[in-house]
Amino acid sequence: MSLPLRKAQRPRQANPAQSKPPAPVLRFCMIFLILSMFSTLWSLASPLMSVPDEPAHTIKAAAVARGQFLGTSGQTQGEQLQVVVPKYIADTQSLTCFAFKVIVTADCSPGLDSADRQPTTAGTSAGNYNPLYYLVVGLPSTILSGEPAIYAMRILSGLLCSLFLAATLLATTQFANRRWPVAAAGIAVTPMVLYLCGSINPNALEIVTTSAVFVNLCLVLENVRELSRFRFNIVVVGVAAAVLANTRALSLLWLALAVIAALLMFPPRDLLLLVKNKLVLAMATLIAVAAALGLLWLKTANTLASLLGTPGTVTPEQAFGTMVERTFDIAASYVAQLGWLDTNGPTGVYFWWSCLTGALMVAAVSVRPWRPRLGFIVLLAAAIAIPPILQAQVVTELGYIWQGRYLLPVIVPMLLAAGLALRFLRFPDSLFARRITMWAIGLTAAAHTAVFANALRRYGVGISTEANWADMFGATKWEPPLGWLPLALAYLAVTAVAGVLLYRQLSPGQAPAGEPINDGSSLS
Template sequence: MKFPKRKALRTRRERIPPLVLRFSVSFIILSLFTTLWSLASPLMSIPDEAAHTVKAAAVARGQFLGTSGQTQGEQLKVIVPKYIADTHALSCYAFKVNITADCSPGLSASDRQPTEARTSAGNYNPLYYLVVGLPSRVLSGEPAIYAMRIVSGLLCSLFLAATVLAATQFGNRKWPVVAAGVAITPMVLFLCGAINPNALEVVTASAVFINLCLVLDNVRDLSRFRFNIIVVGVSAAVLANTRALSLLWLALAVVAALLMFPLRDVLLLVKNRLVLAMTALMAVAASFGIIWLQTSNTLASLLGVPSKITPEQAFGTTLDRTFDYAAAYVAHLGWLDTTGPAAVLAWWSCLIGGLMVSAISVRPWRLRLGFVLLIVAALVIPPVLQAQVVAEIGYIWQGRYLLPVILPMLFAAGLAIRFRDFPTSPFAKRLTAWAIGLTVAAHTAVFANALRRYGVGIFAEANWGDMFGAPKWQPPLGWLPLTLTYLVVMALAGILLYRHLFNGLAPEPNLQTDEPLAHSTPGSLHE
């Protein structure tokens, strides 16, 4: 039997378009991450996952809306298989870091009889749930829930891969790629591996922003960026029909991208038929999202306890907690009861802080306009929204809600500094290798710590030894094989990132590499 020669293999590989290869590799790696998180997290260990699971199973059976009264926070009634209805009883460990996941009674695959269940997500937009709920029509019991998680992760990985691909397509691509490495935190991957539409709005908002920036950056050669134009339209359409605040995130992503480019470049977009078609798609999708919000009264499902706190007090308190919420941008797992290791939070604070300071210091001023808008939005939106609802449902804001702003903000920072020289000295290469290595270790530490929390609990005394003894709870396939697999995949991603930064392909033709903003000089931007 003859094996293909190395030259023949290289020829076949070279036939694969570079963009297809980059997208495929990104999607596979991201899908592995989300799948591993799907398996590592005990069922219903993500905030409100039971409510979203019931909603997904109901929508998959044609129940887009359930039955309910008219009072604030009243959960809707739907009919789902009994094993789906029983998911509310699985989170016995919620809010208690010393209680392991073995307290969960589990689910029986034979319990498929139609049962009434309640869900606080009953009147949410059905688009996400229609896709994620499909495995519950084929499988039953715990395998069905894990399959629903994996499908959610694959869906999110598609948009996240399109985001990473766009970062690699800029003529000056290295800083945007660095921003991607910083923005995809453990929290993002954790959410993507769960049944919760929060993850989908995070990745679609990021895809809209960076792909629109790429299109604007190459507005005079759009024939080579048709895929990215389609990504903008599809991502925007999905984002507009995800959650109650998704239309706000969509508006911010679009406006922030437009602010980073001259008006004359923005106006050139209207001459492209595909752009007009995707704009029409966005308009129709946004209209449907607005109609759904108004007719289904989505905001009425928000749970909470009425408070006597005044809106002014709520505004000030929420603003004061701005940096407390920041832990959720990196690693605030479970029912907000498991924060990542302190060293991980400190490391990401350095990465994010360095990126943000670099962006705010860059010139000309237009390069940082989108970044400034998003950072102001990140500071102002939480207290404003919390002040509006505090009297009716109390304090409900969580840091993860703002991730659809935080990720585009970090990408905007990377785009703002993309024309700055990327250091390539031997020292810079060693420094980058160490930084990537520490990031790989940080990701893995968060993953392992989450498994420890559910396997043996977290106490004042270190108990890692118990994990190698007899953990009270184990995920499918075992905690150690999952952790080692996660480390291997993360290391592979780190190697690919390093190679892209220092051994990547030369800038693609017809992409500007010397002048910031298409066909503009710094002097024309009024520093």
Template sequence: MHFRTPGFANRVRYRISTMVTNSPILPSAVRRPGALPTLRFTFIAFPIIAALSLIWVFASPLMSVPDEPAHTIKAAAVARGELSGTSTGEQGEQTIVIVPRYIAMIGAQGCFAAKADTTPKCAPPIDATARDLVQAQTSAGNYNPMYYAMVGLPSRVMGGEAAVYLMRVISALICSAFLAATIGAAASMRRRFWPTASCLVSITPMVLFLNGSINPNALEVVTTSALFLNLCVVLENYRNLKTVRTSIVFVGISGAVLANTRALSLLWLALAVVAAVLIFGLKPMLAVVKSRLGLSMTALIGLGCAASLAWLVTANSFSSLTGTPSAVTPDQAFVTMLDRSFDYASGYVGIMGWLDTGAPPAVYAFWYFAFAAIIIGGLTARPLRARPVVWVLLIAVLILPPILQAQVIQQIGYIWQGRYLLALFVLLLLACGVAMRMRPTPRGPWARSLSLWLFAGAVGVHVYLFVFVLRRYTIGLQSHTNWTEMFDPLWQPPLSWQGLTVAYLLALVGGAIVTHRALFPREALSRRNVEQSEADLAVA
């Protein structure tokens, strides 16, 4: 029996395009679960993400990231076996550790902190020969030592700026690996368009900026995202787990590392797992846990959580927060924080330096629009069972900062920053993308043209903020417009600001081209294959 009506033919083409591929133009081969493994896309994404993160390593002056001196001192101490140091255990009390002299004096590099008109030229030289061990104070003394054990190793074998930059490089490469695994998971989903799009939106300048610093905040963000999206890939393919072994391993490693990153990381881990289960159901999760590899990775995460809980109890990690006591009551602090919810959204996009360098308004406008589009898409996703996870995470984003800040308001006052919640906000965006995965993929010339403009806009705002931050450091932000003065800088980063900007632009353009070709492939299914598919469906 044959059907010749144009309406039927169009319906058949639509069904084929939405059933066998997530690409706007059908590929020559039908995609199968696991046919495009996560590992392949991870390897493609890693060089691009690593390049962007490493450029931030050298573009940001030493100790220009919030709390970076404390984290640097902690890393150097842990690298020498001193996991916790000496402290009275009182809230806000600094921990005393033993580190090389040049590390103990690293705080002097931040002479420009919170002074937008001051350049890093004020920083004294770092004496690479000052490697004798002395006492130093750090507010990160009782933080979980896992991250610091990895990034602190260069301080054991070398000194001076080179050691600190290498510590940043190690942190950037580790974070880039997890972020690449996130992109790889998004791209290997059966319907990859919207998960990948949400993943791209979640990689804000703030994420890359933190990647290039000595701060576990970055590792917390990327391990949360890697855990969630790889778990989604696994649950989506639970009937054939052999095809997603790589993602199962990524889930185990990401979960174990995330659990031991920061004090709140266990909460993000739990929310990431709950979010994936809400989307795909409990049955796939039980099937994964019953498999040998799935059980092994579950055990690995369990051991990571146990180690994290043991450290939290013994080291009392929440007691090292610093600030100024306040007479504000907890209930008033809760209401105030709730009222300021959207004020902290800028921290998801980019507040560079020690909160002294906000992004230009155009940069915020671009990302706020992208955030809104992804979140609204998640709230209106179909099927309806995909929506609850978006509501759960959205409510968590709004309610957790007031709850957490209210607990410590009278001990240390208002200390909240947007980046503290960045891991959860990224999780919200990724969950929206997965919830939208059943939506039709944008197709046709208009969609391709629009996507080109969006990619160009993303590259543009990334570069704009990057140059703006370099302007702040090379000549300082003055009351008058002084872009041209950058060509006679007071301070220059390694490789010069011009060289870093060109490298950043090239890396962004390369990433945009690769991603656009993946989402909008030029290869089309031949007319013969379409006709054959129509005939097969008609006969069926």
């Protein structure tokens, strides 16, 4: 009896698709690259110390990078803590000659001397803030000196924020019904968000981490039966929440709101599946430890005692009513209120974002299933109630100190929640609807660029009562690094690329490169 002959085995050839990185990895890298370019361009276009409280945060970052987590001071409310930093860092307090004066250009700033590195005592109102953000952002000041060090600190802050914002935007593309969440993300990332990302200010970090926690937690809850495919998103929730809990005094409140809003959007029975997952339990433990450390810092460092202000003469009840009336007034800060609250964007930008956000919010509260819209309703209620409540508590001691940008950690997730509430509705895909989408994206890109160009005009020639755009081409008194025109053209190019990629995500029948339509797979 003869043995059966075996067929010759062909050598297995590698599948080209298997040798490429997964599509979500490529998408994350692309999103991160674009956001990093946005934040870097803002870092270069904004004069040093032109962002609210940037001198205080710069001094704090340089001090923390040198091991001074707390400074020295008395016990008086609002008293600045004293730290020891290089003289060029201490001198940043003298660079704000243009603050509150829109007709004063940035050339009034005396600049910084890179050779002034001798230890100098400086005061900072952020002296007893949580050191986590500052520990990272202050690193360039230990290597570089003078203005290059400050720009490097800004750029590093932008890269850090871009990581979490990229994780947020990536998550919106991973929902099985992604088009409404993606559209909401395009509205939620306002020029103000990108502007703050390009500065030395932890306000930006709490915005992007709160958003990352909310959207990625929603994605995980929607896919509780396939958690192995969403390990990256589980890790994002844990890391973003841990960082958020140790960012600013109100960050724990933003964290609680993000988690509550996400949980309300999904059936409670889904939570039972989460507690059986080891990675989820590990991230929950990380969040609990980080929150405990954040609370411990608030208590031991007495962070709230550093708030600056002038005692007011109105009662808390009057302050509460006033802030309720200002609800829509402070909304300008959600879109574009740059500088020391002295540089508004073009009026058309506010009109355009009012149209976008108004339509999105009305649609979100109109969906028939009640549970998907609960998260949006909670965040909307918080956005209305928190400014009056918090302002009323401190008005007699500090006066009116609330700024609209403080609420962006609620506003951005609120708009994202609106998109998530709509995700089960059919996204219009007629030819007419596609044309509307193209125009909407184009106008949004133009609005972003207009805010950027207007900021360059404000610091280059000043904003007077008469139009003076022509002066930008021959009479600029201040120029940013690389020049205002190359920066403006670069920003226009980046917004164009971002607009094309956004349109691809919203186009019917088109999926991201290398990925099937409605694929919910994630990094793993």
